[in-house]
Structure formats: C-alpha cells, structure tokens
Amino acid sequence: MAKFAVTPSNAAQREAWVGGTIPEVERVRPGLWSVPVPIPVNPLRYVLVYVLELPGGVAIVDAGWNTDEAYDALVAGLGVAGYAITDVKGVLVTHIHPDHYGLAGRVREASGAWIALHPADARLLRERYDDEVVDTLVRRERALLRRCGVPELTLDELAGASMMIRHVVSMARPDRLVEDGDDLGLPGWDLRAVWTPGHSPGHLCFVSPSRRVLFSGDHVLARITPIVAVHPQSGPNPLADYLDSLAAVRKLEVDEVLPAHEYRFLELAERVDAVMAHHDARLAEIERVVGAAGGGVACWEVATRLTWSRPWETIPPFMRRSANNETLAHLVWLAAKGRVVRQAGEPELWHAP
Numbered sequence: 001m002a003k004f005a006v007t008p009s010n011a012a013q014r015e016a017w018v019g020g021t022i023p024e025v026e027r028v029r030p031g032l033w034s035v036p037v038p039i040p041v042n043p044l045r046y047v048l049v050y051v052l053e054l055p056g057g058v059a060i061v062d063a064g065w066n067t068d069e070a071y072d073a074l075v076a077g078l079g080v081a082g083y084a085i086t087d088v089k090g091v092l093v094t095h096i097h098p099d100h101y102g103l104a105g106r107v108r109e110a111s112g113a114w115i116a117l118h119p120a121d122a123r124l125l126r127e128r129y130d131d132e133v134v135d136t137l138v139r140r141e142r143a144l145l146r147r148c149g150v151p152e153l154t155l156d157e158l159a160g161a162s163m164m165i166r167h168v169v170s171m172a173r174p175d176r177l178v179e180d181g182d183d184l185g186l187p188g189w190d191l192r193a194v195w196t197p198g199h200s201p202g203h204l205c206f207v208s209p210s211r212r213v214l215f216s217g218d219h220v221l222a223r224i225t226p227i228v229a230v231h232p233q234s235g236p237n238p239l240a241d242y243l244d245s246l247a248a249v250r251k252l253e254v255d256e257v258l259p260a261h262e263y264r265f266l267e268l269a270e271r272v273d274a275v276m277a278h279h280d281a282r283l284a285e286i287e288r289v290v291g292a293a294g295g296g297v298a299c300w301e302v303a304t305r306l307t308w309s310r311p312w313e314t315i316p317p318f319m320r321r322s323a324n325n326e327t328l329a330h331l332v333w334l335a336a337k338g339r340v341v342r343q344a345g346e347p348e349l350w351h352a353p
C-alpha cells in the first residue's frame with residue numbers, strides 16, 4: 001500500500017475509527033449531518049449515512065444494514081439532527097451492497113421516501129437477493145471458481161459463502177434510476193451523480209460543486225481500498241472500470257471527501273493517486289508471480305502466492321473467495337494489456353507473454 005496518509009477532516013471521527021469505537025453523530029456543515037450506523041460482525045463496524053437537510057425534510061445518502069440495531073441507530077441519529085424517520089424524502093443509494101442498501105426498503109416503508117439507484121445495480125437485485133434465482137447465482141459462482149482452479153473440496157464452501165448474509169437484505173426495488181451526470185433535484189442542493197463502476201457495476205458517487213463535497217460511497221476511502229473483483233455479476237474487466245472511475249473523480253474540485261466507511265478527509269486527488277499506485281504495485285506483483293511460475297498457472301494458485309494482510313492459511317473462506325476474485329480482476333486487466341496471456345481451459349491458465 002502506498003504510504004500517503006490523508007488528513008482527516010474531523011480528528012474525533014478518525015480517533016473513533018482507530019480506537020475501535022463508533023463515532024458521534026455530527027453536523028459536517030450547515031444542513032449536512034453524518035450518522036454512523038453499525039454493521040453486524042464486520043471489521044468495518046459502521047456505515048456513515050449522510051443526512052442532507054431539505055425544506056420540510058431530509059434526504060439520506062446510503063441507509064445501512066437491515067437490522068433492528070442499525071434502524072434504531074439511524075432513527076436516533078436523525079433525532080440528533082432534529083428529524084424523525086418520517087421526514088426522510090429520499091434515499092440515495094451508492095450501490096447495492098447490504099451495508100448501504102439493506103435498510104433502504106424499511107426506511108421507505110416508514111417514511112414513503114423514494115429510493116434511487118443506478119440501473120446497472122438495480123438490474124442485479126433480482127438475481128442477488130431473490131430466493132428463486134439465487135441458486136443460479138451460486139452455480140455460476142461455482143463454475144467461475146472451478147475455472148480459477150479452486151480445489152474441488154473447497155468449491156461448495158466458497159461458492160455459497162456470501163449467501164448467509166442474504167437474509168438480512170430486504171428486497172426493495174428502486175423508485176428512481178439515476179444515471180451518470182443526473183442532477184438529483186434536491187431543493188437547496190446542486191447534487192450531481194457520478195457513475196463510478198468498479199467496486200460494483202452501478203456504484204454512484206454524488207458531488208455538490210457549490211458545497212465542494214464528494215459523497216464517495218465505497219469508491220474512495222481514507223485507508224482501505226474497496227474490493228474490485230470478477231464475479232458472476234461484475235463487468236468483464238472491473239479493474240479497468242474501477243481505474244477509469246478513479247480518474248473520473250480525481251478531476252472533481254472538492255474540499256472534502258465524505259466516504260461511507262472509516263472517516264472523512266481532505267485530499268481527494270492524492271488519495272486517488274495512492275489507490276492507483278496500490279493497484280499498479282499489485283499488478284506488478286501478479287505479473288511477477290505469473291512469470292516466475294515458468295508455465296501456465298491457475299488464478300487460485302496465483303492468489304495463494306501473493307502477499308496478503310495475513311497468512312493465506314488463516315484467511316477464512318469468504319475472504320479467500322474475494323482474494324481469488326480480486327486476483328482474477330488483476331489478471332484480466334493484465335491480459336487486456338498484453339502483460340499476461342490467458343489460456344482457456346479448466347482450469348484456465350495464465351502465462352507470461
């Protein structure tokens with residue numbers, strides 16, 4: 001990881017993150033609040049929901065995970081800002097991951113708010129969370145993992161690893177589809193959507209040019225980099241999408257980045273450069289591993305030979321799957337640039353050119 005460290009724009013929020021606690025509900029600036037909403041059993045601990053004051057109510061950016069604890073925290077946070085859940089007019093969802101989208105349906109039920117989502121994520125909803133079709137998704141994931149050379153014994157465990165979180169997501173259909181460049185039409189806000197595919201195909205950031213803030217969702221975070229992986233619902237080259245999306249937000253002129261996790265910070269362009277450098281280093285490492293293999297090597301095998309934040313043997317199944325699928329995203333990117341060669345088969349093998 002590149003060594004650049006951002007300047008947190010609220011020291012207390014950063015200290016809460018570093019200290020393992022949940023930060024306070026805060027007024028970020030006039031008419032704008034940050035409400036931490038807890039995520040169960042997850043090292044990210046909370047999602048930062050932003051509350052945007054409107055005449056006669058509020059809109060929120062992201063909603064939180066669909067649990068009673070999260071719902072209560074959201075209601076309490078709105079209360080600190082002087083609002084009730086029934087005051088929510090709109091829910092702007094950055095992407096369909098359960099920590100952002102999960103609670104949107106319950107908020108709509110309580111308030112009649114509309115839910116806005118990018119069409120590329122809205123398309124994935126049925127397959128992702130509907131019981132009738134979810135088996136298809138597990139089958140496709142299994143086929144993908146087999147192609148990556150995942151050992152037969154671990155296949156089932158890995159393919160179904162994300163299914164346990166499915167039940168906490170309520171099946172809300174969006175009321176509004178938001179495209180790149182759309183003005184959200186919130187009274188008092190010049191809020192524009194920036195489509196930033198990569199972490200998810202329909203990921204959205206929202207920028208306010210007059211207030212000079214960027215709601216960055218999971219796209220750009222202070223310390224961590226979001227997972228960018230090939231999976232049955234990703235685009236064919238999600239890392240290319242992600243790096244293009246980073247370049248797109250780098251150009252925005254903002255003073256403060258308001259991410260969905262960790263803490264908010266000041267330097268957008270520098271942070272984007274650091275994330276790009278991180279992926280450059282990862283790409284170079286993967287290219288070296290493929291070269292050193294001296295013949296065709298499967299994606300899973302490449303993943304086991306990379307440096308991770310802890311030894312491979314101690315990484316739990318769900319994270320190994322992410323690690324494999326992230327490695328695949330980098331291999332696909334390298335192949336598109338001619339830096340590695342892909343050989344079809346089962347498993348599919350990767351060679352030096």
Ligand SMILES: [Zn+2]
Nearest residue numbers: 095097199218
């Ligand atoms: Zn996410």
Ligand SMILES: [Zn+2]
Nearest residue numbers: 097099218260
């Ligand atoms: Zn997230």
